[in-house]
Amino acid sequence: MSDMNRPGSAVGESDHIRTGLSKEQLKQAYIDNLFYLLGRFLEVATPHDSYMAAAYTVRDRMLDRWIKTARTYKASQARTVCYLSAEFLLGPHLAKNLINLGIMEVSREAGAELGLDFEAILEQEEEPGLGNGGLGRLAACYLDSLATLQIPAIGYGIRYEFGIFDQLIEDGWQVEKSDVWLRDGNPWELPRPKLRFPVRFGGHTETFQDDGRVRVRWIPDLVVEGRAYDTPILGYGVSNANLLRLWSAHAPESFDFQAFNTGDYYGAVHAKVEAETISKVLYPNDEPQAGKELRLKQQYFFASCSLQDMIRLQLGAAGTLEGFHEKFVVQLNDTHPAIAVAELMRLLIDEHRMDWEPAWEITRRTFAFTNHTLLPEALETWTVALFGRLLPRLLEIVYEINRRFLDKVRMHFLGDEARIARMSLIDEGHGRRIRMAHLATVGSFAINGVAEMHSELVKSTILKDFHDLWPERFHNVTNGVTPRRFIIVSNPRLARLLTECCGDDGWVRDMDRLRSLEPLADDVGFHEDWRRMKTAAKRDLADWLRRRVGVNVDPETLFDVQVKRIHEYKRQHLNVLHIITLYERLKAEPNRDVAPRTFVFGGKAAPGYLMAKLIIKLINSVAEVINQDPQVNDRLRVVFMPDFNVKNAQHLYPAADLSEQISMAGKEASGTGNMKFAMNGALTIGTLDGANVEIREEVGDENFFLFGHTAEQLQRLQAEGYRPWEICNDRFELRSALDLIASGLFSHGDKELFRPLVENLLYQDPFMVLADYELYLDRQTEVSHAWRDPKHWNRMSILNVARMGKFSSDRSIRDYCERIWRVRPVPAEL
Ligand code: F58
Numbered sequence: 133m134s135d136m137n138r139p140g141s142a143v144g145e146s147d148h149i150r151t152g153l154s155k156e157q158l159k160q161a162y163i164d165n166l167f168y169l170l171g172r173f174l175e176v177a178t179p180h181d182s183y184m185a186a187a188y189t190v191r192d193r194m195l196d197r198w199i200k201t202a203r204t205y206k207a208s209q210a211r212t213v214c215y216l217s218a219e220f221l222l223g224p225h226l227a228k229n230l231i232n233l234g235i236m237e238v239s240r241e242a243g244a245e246l247g248l249d250f251e252a253i254l255e256q257e258e259e260p261g262l263g264n265g266g267l268g269r270l271a272a273c274y275l276d277s278l279a280t281l282q283i284p285a286i287g288y289g290i291r292y293e294f295g296i297f298d299q300l301i302e303d304g305w306q307v308e309k310s311d312v313w314l315r316d317g318n319p320w321e322l323p324r325p326k327l328r329f330p331v332r333f334g335g336h337t338e339t340f341q342d343d344g345r346v347r348v349r350w351i352p353d354l355v356v357e358g359r360a361y362d363t364p365i366l367g368y369g370v371s372n373a374n375l376l377r378l379w380s381a382h383a384p385e386s387f388d389f390q391a392f393n394t395g396d397y398y399g400a401v402h403a404k405v406e407a408e409t410i411s412k413v414l415y416p417n418d419e420p421q422a423g424k425e426l427r428l429k430q431q432y433f434f435a436s437c438s439l440q441d442m443i444r445l446q447l448g449a450a451g452t453l454e455g456f457h458e459k460f461v462v463q464l465n466d467t468h469p470a471i472a473v474a475e476l477m478r479l480l481i482d483e484h485r486m487d488w489e490p491a492w493e494i495t496r497r498t499f500a501f502t503n504h505t506l507l508p509e510a511l512e513t514w515t516v517a518l519f520g521r522l523l524p525r526l527l528e529i530v531y532e533i534n535r536r537f538l539d540k541v542r543m544h545f546l547g548d549e550a551r552i553a554r555m556s557l558i559d560e561g562h563g564r565r566i567r568m569a570h571l572a573t574v575g576s577f578a579i580n581g582v583a584e585m586h587s588e589l590v591k592s593t594i595l596k597d598f599h600d601l602w603p604e605r606f607h608n609v610t611n612g613v614t615p616r617r618f619i620i621v622s623n624p625r626l627a628r629l630l631t632e633c634c635g636d637d638g639w640v641r642d643m644d645r646l647r648s649l650e651p652l653a654d655d656v657g658f659h660e661d662w663r664r665m666k667t668a669a670k671r672d673l674a675d676w677l678r679r680r681v682g683v684n685v686d687p688e689t690l691f692d693v694q695v696k697r698i699h700e701y702k703r704q705h706l707n708v709l710h711i712i713t714l715y716e717r718l719k720a721e722p723n724r725d726v727a728p729r730t731f732v733f734g735g736k737a738a739p740g741y742l743m744a745k746l747i748i749k750l751i752n753s754v755a756e757v758i759n760q761d762p763q764v765n766d767r768l769r770v771v772f773m774p775d776f777n778v779k780n781a782q783h784l785y786p787a788a789d790l791s792e793q794i795s796m797a798g799k800e801a802s803g804t805g806n807m808k809f810a811m812n813g814a815l816t817i818g819t820l821d822g823a824n825v826e827i828r829e830e831v832g833d834e835n836f837f838l839f840g841h842t843a844e845q846l847q848r849l850q851a852e853g854y855r856p857w858e859i860c861n862d863r864f865e866l867r868s869a870l871d872l873i874a875s876g877l878f879s880h881g882d883k884e885l886f887r888p889l890v891e892n893l894l895y896q897d898p899f900m901v902l903a904d905y906e907l908y909l910d911r912q913t914e915v916s917h918a919w920r921d922p923k924h925w926n927r928m929s930i931l932n933v934a935r936m937g938k939f940s941s942d943r944s945i946r947d948y949c950e951r952i953w954r955v956r957p958v959p960a961e962l
Contacts, residue, residue, distance in 0.1 A: 150192040153235050158242040161189045174246065180316060182248055183226070183256035186239075187319035190229045191364070198364040198373035201960040205284045208958045209449065211458060213278065213285040213948075216438055216472060217271040217465035218431065219414070220289050220376060221263030221296075222363075223778030225320045227254055227621045228276075232366045258313050259779045261295030262378075262414060265697045266804050267504050269613075269778065270582075271465055273804075273941040276614040279367030279374045280641065281945055282957035288438035290430060291321075291361045291378035294413040299736050299775045304752030308416075308739050320363050321378075327360040329440040330384065331433050337525050348482055350525040356407040357384045358437035368616050368640060371960045379437040381410035417738045425522065428471075428514055432523055435472035439479055453484055457497035461953045464501045464576070467512045467568035473499055473575030474529045482525070488532070500578040500952050502609075503569065503590050504801050507701070511594065513565035516558065530557060530566060537574050544601060555597045573598050578952045580607040583802035583823040589843075609948055610826055611802040612941035615643055617778075618808045623786035625665045626812060626933070633658075643811075644937035653930045662926050666813065669786035676783050683759065683771050685730045690919045693784055693809070694792035695734035695776050698744040701799040704733060705747055705889065706901045707792055708754055710912055711770060712869040715754075718764045727916035728767040732784065734776035746889050748772065753878040753886075785812040789925075790837075790915060793818035794908065796899040798843030800824075807939040813929040815918075817911060819904070823939070831935045835928040837918075839911035840904040849903060856897035859905070866905050870894065 148157050149164060166172050166185040177185070205212070230236040243250040263269060271287065278285040297308040332352035339346050358379040366373045383404035394400075409426065410433050442460050446453060464470055473495060480491035505511070520527040534557040545551050557574065559565045573579055573595060581587030587608030591599040599606050620627045620640065631637045633652060639645040652658040670687035677683050685691075694707050711731055718724055733751050737744035755770035773780065791809030793800075793816050800822040810816055810827055818824040819840040828836040841849070860867045870890050872878070879885040893901055918925055937943070949955050 151196045153193065153233070153238065155238050155242045155245070158189060158235065158239055159246055161192065162186060162242070162246065165189050165192075179249070179252050180256050183253045184317065184319050186243075186253055187226055187257075190226065190233065190235075191319060193233055193235075194229060194364045194366050194373055197366060197371045197960065197962065198375070200371060200962060201373045202375075204960040205958055206449070208284070209459075210284050210958045211953070211955045212460055213283060213953050213955060214438065214442060214460055214462045215271060215274060215278075215285060215287045215465065216435065216462055216469035217268070217287065217289050218434065218468035219263030219268030219465075220260075220271045220275070220287060220378075221265070221268035221778060222260050222272045222275075222376075223269075223617060223782075224254070224257040224259045225363075226257050228617055229366055231616055231620050232276075232280075232368045234369060257779075258316070259777055260313055260318070261311050261777055262289065262292055264296055264414070264416060266802070267466060270611055270804060270941075273612065273614040273617070274945060275365045275374065275376060276368070276616055277612070277941040277945040279365050279372050280370060280614075280616070281942060281949070282367065282370055282372045282959045283374075283945065283949060283955055284958050285374045287365070287374070287376040288434065288441075289376070289378050290411050290414075290434045291380040292411055292414040293380075296414055296736065296777070297416055297739070301748070301752060301772060301774045304749045304756070306737055306745050306748045310413075321361045322363075324360040324362055327441070328382075329358050329437045331356045331358055331381075331436045332525075333429065333432075333522055335524065337528065342485070347485070348525065348528070350478075350482065354403065354406065355384055356410060356433065357382045358433060360437075360441070369637075371962045372958075373960075377438070377441065379411065379434050381407055381433055383407040416736070417740070425518060428518065428522055431468050432471050432475065432526070435469045436475050436479075438469075439472055439476050443479060443484070453480060453486070453494070454490075457494050460498060461955065462499050463948070463953075464499060464572050466502060466504045467572050470501070470512075470568045470572035470575075471523075471526065473571055474526045474533065477529050477533070478525055481529075492533075492536075495575055497577055499572070499576040500580070501572040501576040502580050502582065503586075503595070504582055506586070506589055506594055506801065507799065508594075512568040513559060513562075514568070516564040516566060519566055530571065533571070533574060534558060541601065551597055555601075569594065570598075577605060578607055579605055580609045580952065581801065582609065582611045583826060584608050584610060585820075585825050585843075586801040586822060589798065607951055609944055609951070610823060610938070611804050611807070612939045612944035613804050613807045613811070614941045615640055615811065617782075618785060619811060622782040622808075623669065623812050625668060626786060629661060629665055630933075641942065642937075643940040643942070646934050646937055649930060649934035653927045653934070658930070659923065659926050662813075662930060663922070666787075666789075666929075673783050673787035677771060677773070681771060681773060683769070685769050685771060686728065686766075689728040689730045689767075689769070690789045690916075691732060691787055692729050692790040692792065693732045693788040693814070694794070695732070695773070695781060695784060696803075696805050698735045698737040698747055699741075700743055700747075701899045702795050703899055703901055703904075704735070704751065705893070706794055706904065706908055707731070707733070708747075708750055709866065709869050709901070709905060710909060711754060711758070711768070712872055713865050713909060714768060715758055715761075715764060716865070716868055716872065718767065722763055726767055727919045729916075730769045730771065732771045732773060732788075734773035734780070734784070736776060743889065743892065746886065750873070750878070750886060750889060757878050781808075785809060785814075788812070788814040789919070789929075790814060791816045791818075793821070793824050794840070794904075795819060795821045796901075796904075797821045797840060797846055799899065807936065810932045811936040811939060813933045815915075815925070815928055815932060817908075817915060827936075827939065830938050831932045835931050835935075837911050837915055839907045841900070841907070846900050846903065849900070854897070854900070854903070856900075856902040857894045859902045860894065863906055865909070866902065 149161050162185050165188040172181045240250050275287050295311045298311050300307040333354040335352040337348050337350050361378045363376040364373045410429050476495045480486040557570045581590040674685050674687045751772050758768050785808050791814040793806040797819045802823040817837040873886045874890045876883045
């Protein structure tokens with residue numbers, strides 16, 4: 133116990149209590165943290181105390197690596213990747229960090245010896261829900277891969293006090309509850325109260341003479357302070373720990389004095405509240421951009437703090453901003469941080485007295501931009517009026533960037549005024565709006581989409597004019613997901629089996645090594661292992677659903693899963709139409725031989741998106757009827773899993789047999805859920821959309837259930853005048869399924885409830901659900917046949933896992949490093 137009396141320090145190498153990884157050291161450290169940080173002792177510790185003590189124990193070990201990494205990076209002077217993202221959907225830290233530190237098993241043993249319930253401790257953690265969906269989760273996967281690949285990197289974002297809402301289901305409807313993730317403390321972050329930057333809003337600008345030059349001064353009417361909160365991000369099996377730095381908004385301290393001096397107490401309080409509102413809550417929209425003033429404030433707030441921080445680091449290391457773009461490359465995760473382009477110009481010109489040309493040269497060579505959507509309603513624009521009122525100096529800079537840019541366009545495409553209007557940063561047609569995707573494109577040296585098909589569509593549609601001008605700037609980097617979170621943490625049984633087959637755990641850092649599983653796809657003994665693993669995972673999920681959702685499902689049935697944000701383009705309602713058709717077939721022919729299935733849905737709807745909320749209600753209503761119907765409920769079950777988030781999702785990936793990736797072709801930029809399921813051995817039923825195309829290429833078309841019209845075919849159908857109601861006249865089962873919804877059967881006789889949904893499908897069907905219905909049903913029939921042949925099914929499942937190497941986020945990050953960022957690993961040594 134003598135170690136316990138030593139003061140904690142990352143410097144002393146003998147200081148094992150804070151750094152050692154042996155069972156005894158972990159036990160000691162845990163008791164020490166419980167005592168000194170929480171003021172508790174073993175006998176009285178609640179599960180939450182235990183979680184906190186465990187988290188601090190793990191964090192200490194990460195800090196040791198983090199400090200050493202920072203030293204190594206500093207000495208190397210290597211280029212640093214700054215990943216700017218309004219969202220980071222990290223998921224629970226504890227299990228992931230135990231895995232990456234390589235101490236999951238020894239910690240489990242240590243816990244057992246202390247009489248702790250290890251699973252209950254893991255369960256205590258409330259995840260930081262600082263993201264909406266795919267885009268935020270991608271950022272988290274990329275942080276994991278950057279650290280694992282030993283790339284110097286900082287993630288910059290916002291420390292929202294309330295993350296994405298918690299979803300409750302009441303009477304089948306989604307009800308939103310605020311997410312108070314910080315209520316019980318966050319042991320993973322380190323507040324950096326001294327690391328703070330001012331961010332201005334409102335007011336006006338004026339010019340002044342400075343050394344014979346005309347310069348601009350911005351006199352704001354609100355100054356907000358951004359304070360840093362740091363979370364270490366440890367790589368897998370390496371000593372590198374990178375930094376996630378999130379900004380929290382506060383009123384500057386001087387504020388209180390002002391209040392006393394001027395006597396305007398309420399005015400001061402109001403301004404304080406206004407400042408702190410900026411990082412209060414994450415916008416829960418995954419689509420139309422509603423032009424909310426607070427959202428623009430959030431974007432500018434975190435972009436400005438992050439750039440000021442980079443400038444501080446650059447000046448500290450080099451004393452000059454000249455080589456800024458050599459020291460930093462800034463990746464813009466969609467347009468949400470795009471204002472950084474104008475802000476870097478402002479900082480260089482106004483605050484660091486640079487001239488426009490050299491400042492622009494630095495800016496243009498610093499940024500790279502990733503686009504994540506083609507949906508026109510999701511492309512961000514801000515009215516010039518709002519932008520100018522909130523950020524008057526930034527508006528001047530945007531105008532100047534635009535003026536110089538359009539001069540170049542004019543030279544290149546003489547006389548093509550229509551093109552100039554299309555490319556302008558200002559959309560003059562819709563009440564004068566700033567097009568953030570254009571600002572990001574003009575200010576970046578590289579622009580990429582997130583899957584091959586999507587990147588091609590970016591070049592041929594939304595950014596076509598820019599591609600004509602600068603073809604060399606356009607790239608594709610297909611998304612990927614981290615196998616640490618989505619195989620090891622989610623599916624430890626599969627992870628063990630893979631390690632056994634490969635001979636070691638090298639596949640975790642090089643997923644292409646899973647190709648060595650291919651010969652086992654026909655091995656009878658291996659099939660038995662595979663079946664046992666899958667059955668165990670399905671039993672676990674069944675238990676979990678019984679305890680958490682109160683539904684019974686049979687692990688012997690085919691688990692057919694669709695989890696993602698609820699959106700018409702993702703077509704959860706197409707899945708529902710299939711279920712209703714199966715139901716009707718069984719009702720008409722009770723002895724019909726169908727493969728028994730359990731349908732699982734999960735996902736949140738944007739609170740203001742009524743059609744998405746109605747789709748949730750429909751799923752729950754259909755579930756209620758089918759699950760209670762004794763004629764069918766031995767063969768059909770429908771479950772809506774409430775509150776889909778990273779933590780809950782981890783129960784699904786190992787247990788799914790079929791993954792539904794059925795978006796309208798051309799609408800899903802990539803998808804990443806498709807990857808998570810396939811690398812856990814689910815087969816995909818999917819359209820030719822996003823990364824589905826590449827997944828099918830990799831796993832082989834014979835191991836993928838493809839259906840549906842292509843994007844071009846759908847476009848043609850639409851151009852010819854799409855009349856969904858006519859499809860219904862020819863397809864008896866489709867008509868009948870829609871009629872059944874309209875009849876009130878699923879709504880206790882209420883014929884009005886689902887009318888908006890049925891009529892939307894019949895008379896508009898913007899995402900062409902009806903056009904793909906028959907192809908989908910036919911393919912689903914083949915799925916059922918395939919399921920009847922377990923040997924064949926398992927073979928396909930094994931081959932899916934063996935061939936998913938491309939979709940590790942390590943591959944994506946390597947692509948970014950080689951093609952875009954031009955950075956190399958800097959290994960940190962312990
Ligand atoms: C998603 N976008 C794409 N946006 O839809 C998906 O295809 C892709 O795989 C993923 O990005 C990663 O590239 C997405 O999740 C958002 O959630 C935004 C949040 C902020 C408001 C606008 C949508």
